Structures are given as structure tokens and as C-alpha cells.
Amino acid sequence: MIRRYRKLTHIAVFVFLVFVPLMSYAAVLYQVFGKGGYHIAELSGTFFENKLYQAYAALLSGFSEPVILTDSIKGSFWSFTIFGYKVSDPLAFLGHLLASGTLFMPLLASILLPVILALILGRVFCGWLCPMNAILELVDDLRGWFQKYFYFSLFSISFKGRNKYIVLAAGLLLAPLTGISIFPLLLPYVAIGREFFSLVFYGATTTIGLLLITAIILFDFMISRRGWCRYFCPGGAMLSILSFRPLLKVERNSGSACNDGCNQCGERCPMALSPGSNITGPECMKCGECISTCPRGILRFRFTSRPAAALPLVLFFILLSTLLSYGSSAHAHHIRGFPHYGYAENYPQIPTAQYGGATGDWDATMVAFFFDGAEELRMSSDTPNDVQFFIHILNMKTNQSYMGRMNFAVKEDGDTLVGQLEGITPLEESAYRVRQTFPRVSGNYTISLRIFPEDASGPVVINVPFEFLRKGPNYRLISVGAGIILCLIGMALYHKKKAISQQTSG
Ligand code: SF4
Numbered sequence: 001m002i003r004r005y006r007k008l009t010h011i012a013v014f015v016f017l018v019f020v021p022l023m024s025y026a027a028v029l030y031q032v033f034g035k036g037g038y039h040i041a042e043l044s045g046t047f048f049e050n051k052l053y054q055a056y057a058a059l060l061s062g063f064s065e066p067v068i069l070t071d072s073i074k075g076s077f078w079s080f081t082i083f084g085y086k087v088s089d090p091l092a093f094l095g096h097l098l099a100s101g102t103l104f105m106p107l108l109a110s111i112l113l114p115v116i117l118a119l120i121l122g123r124v125f126c127g128w129l130c131p132m133n134a135i136l137e138l139v140d141d142l143r144g145w146f147q148k149y150f151y152f153s154l155f156s157i158s159f160k161g162r163n164k165y166i167v168l169a170a171g172l173l174l175a176p177l178t179g180i181s182i183f184p185l186l187l188p189y190v191a192i193g194r195e196f197f198s199l200v201f202y203g204a205t206t207t208i209g210l211l212l213i214t215a216i217i218l219f220d221f222m223i224s225r226r227g228w229c230r231y232f233c234p235g236g237a238m239l240s241i242l243s244f245r246p247l248l249k250v251e252r253n254s255g256s257a258c259n260d261g262c263n264q265c266g267e268r269c270p271m272a273l274s275p276g277s278n279i280t281g282p283e284c285m286k287c288g289e290c291i292s293t294c295p296r297g298i299l300r301f302r303f304t305s306r307p308a309a310a311l312p313l314v315l316f317f318i319l320l321s322t323l324l325s326y327g328s329s330a331h332a333h334h335i336r337g338f339p340h341y342g343y344a345e346n347y348p349q350i351p352t353a354q355y356g357g358a359t360g361d362w363d364a365t366m367v368a369f370f371f372d373g374a375e376e377l378r379m380s381s382d383t384p385n386d387v388q389f390f391i392h393i394l395n396m397k398t399n400q401s402y403m404g405r406m407n408f409a410v411k412e413d414g415d416t417l418v419g420q421l422e423g424i425t426p427l428e429e430s431a432y433r434v435r436q437t438f439p440r441v442s443g444n445y446t447i448s449l450r451i452f453p454e455d456a457s458g459p460v461v462i463n464v465p466f467e468f469l470r471k472g473p474n475y476r477l478i479s480v481g482a483g484i485i486l487c488l489i490g491m492a493l494y495h496k497k498k499a500i501s502q503q504t505s506g
């Protein structure tokens, strides 16, 4: 029964991951082509776009504001919002905090719910919600089936469980050193959400995401059963830390003994734990496989203390996170605590880059949306050389956003003017939005932002360097991915050799 519920939850997870970008895309079509489809003749798009538009219109046109309704459910497991309530991965908060050195309260509020759940239920996210785990369960079945019917012995290599904490620590250490968080690139459940989004919006996936997911699948299939989750996933490591004393545990009924020599639960456990001996600890995913497997039915989930005792605390934190969450911005691409923008075009995390510059008290932060690292998407785009900038200008002294008009100019190599726009006013959330076509997809540029603060004696110019570098496939990222795979294979072979030599000498 537990297994069936878990499988149903996995299906619901994938429906969610596909449904959200589909609805977002449909909402974009609906905005472009109008309610009632009076511009539908112009919808020169594909069969898919036509059908999607029509389904969306049929489903939601009874609502007065279907697009606003659609926009209220966005994101994936890295960060999502449901009717204004924001939830983020704790690593999204930590990565942002360390990379930017800024404590962004809405982001902190948005991690309260997952943190509370992990404190009480342990790694329940892994067992029930993580889409990578859902895929790896199938890989696990395939692995067993393959070994059974093909008499083919796949590696089943154990690594040190502490490896995942090293990966987590390395990611956290790199954040302040490089100014970026590598977790969105490293976590497969983030990659899966991103790939679904890219597939729906652009009809293509990204190289880096596919590479990561494929590498993990191959690694688990050929080298180490459930090796990624057990030994390397920084998300799992974070959850294990939070699950140091979960209230929910798997336990054997007191007074019931196992069948002699039976270890079916341990053999089935994806985390190689021993639930039959009541040894589970923070690694337990609460998947319930052991409970479903036990031939005597003597295992069960049990709260170690009455959950009611923790209820006031839980309610307090949920209330706090709710209060902080509404009316604030803590969505997916709030890497540096920026206001939220560019949802329809870019949500949740199409590759972005950020740049900054300052003059006197004025600090400008610029997010650029382009096809950095997603060359196959660029190739299929009508505007491959376009960059969309979202610019936020802050007075560091007063901590107030600049809201006046702004002139925007792009210079190549410091002096050749590429383009300029004057008198731009901000959108909602104090962000200026500028779209600029570049002569080519490489080069060093300077973006000059000229602002006119009332209390200054004249205009203030803030120069922000912008590097537009990509050309062809992102070989750097591909090499890093290939390097990681080779290292994992090398480590696996080393451990295998060591195990064999230990067996021989024993
Ligand atoms: S360890 Fe990582 S990949 Fe595995 S289930 Fe947990 S979050 Fe997902």
C-alpha cells in the first residue's frame, strides 16, 4: 500500500513539473493572442501551440484573470510559489547567502516549511517528492531485472557516506569564493525541473542538465546501486543534517522478532540501512520500502514523541513563513535577492548571468537573460543575439531604489557605441527592463547607465562591464561534466580493486 501511494506521489510530481511550464506557456500565448482567441489567426505557431492555447482558453476563460491565476502557481523544487506562498530549497537560501553576503529575509522565510518538515519527518522529500529518486527507483528495478535475466553482474560499489557532506561543503565554500552557487547546476531535481521547462518553452533541453541526469542514471545503474543519493547528493546531505533527530522513524514492533536470517528489508532499502535491527538514522528516506517488503509485517512508521507536542512550534513557524512570504519576492531566480521579474520569459531558471557596478553611493545590479550555456536553444531562437537586461539601481546610503528615468548605452571594447536608449522608466518592483541586440555572441562590453537623481548636482553614470562570451557548444561545461564522470568511474574502479585485493588477502 505504501509503495502504491509513493508511486502515485511520484506520478503527481511529474505531472506538476510538466503542468506548470505548460500552463505558463499557455498563459504567454493567451496574453499574446488575446482572450477569446481573436488573434488566433495570427497564431502561426505549431499544432502544439494551437492546441495548448485552445485547451487553456477552454479551461480557464471562465475566470476573470486567468493569467494572474496561472502566475500564482510557478516553479519547481528549487523554488516555487503557490498562490503567493513561497517555498525554496534550503540550499537556495544558503547558496545565495554565501555567494552574495546578503541575508535576504523573504528567501529565509521561504525555506522554513522544508526545514520544519525535514526536522520532523527526516528525508521524506527524498523518498516521496524528489523526481530524481523516482527515476532512480526505476533504474534500481531495471538493474535487478538486468542482473536476474542476463546473469550480468553490475558493480555494486560502496563509497564513504561522508562524500556527500564533502560535496555540500565544497559547494558552500565555492559560493563566497566565486560569487555563484553551483547547487542549481549540481542538483538533479533542479535540473529535471529546468529541463521540463526548457522542453515546453523552447522545444529543447540543455546539454548540462541532460549530462548530469544521464551521468547519475548510468552511475547508479552500472557502478553503485543508489550511489548518488547515498554518497554524493548535496541536497540529500543537507536533509540528512536537518534530520539528525527526526520525530518519524521506521521501527520494528516491540516484542516481534524477525525470521531467522531474514534481511529482506535491508536488501530492499535503497539507503542500505538495517530497519530490521532498528538501525536507520538520518539517512532514512521514509520511503517505506522496508515496511512493504517485510514478510512478517512487523515494521512500521512511528513518531518517537507525540507530534502534537511539536505542533505549536510548527504552527508558529508556518505562520511566520506565511506572513513573511506574502507580498515578498523569493522566487526561483532570486539568486542575489533581486526583485522578481521576467517570469513569463525566463521562469524558473533559464541560464542567467549577473553583473554589478557602482559610482559613489549608487549601486547597479544587472541580470542578463540570454542563452549562456544553452547553445542548442540559441540555434532555434529567432533572436539569438538578443540579451534582455533587468537592472536595479540602489542608493547604498539610503537603501532606496532609484525610480527616475535612465539612459542606457552599450559600448564595445570601451568606446564603440553598439546601441542606446533614453528615458527608460522602471517596471514594477523598481527594475528597468531593456532588450538589446548585440552584433555577435561574443565580446566585452560596457553598459553605461546614466541616472538623474534629484539631490545630485548632475547626472550620475554607472558603468557595468558585460561579457558576452559564448560561441558554439559550451565545451568548458561539457569537459567539467565529463571530468566528473571520469573521476567517479576512476574512484569506483579504485574501490573495486581495493575490495578485491582485501578479499584476496583475507
Ligand atoms: S539524495 Fe538527492 S537526488 Fe537522491 S532523493 Fe535525495 S535529493 Fe533526490
Ligand code: SF4
Residues within 6 Å of the ligand: 250, 265, 268, 269, 270, 271, 272, 273, 274, 275, 280, 283, 284, 285, 286, 287, 288, 289, 290, 291
Ligand atoms: S529504512 Fe525503510 S523507509 Fe528508510 S530508507 Fe530504508 S527502506 Fe526506506
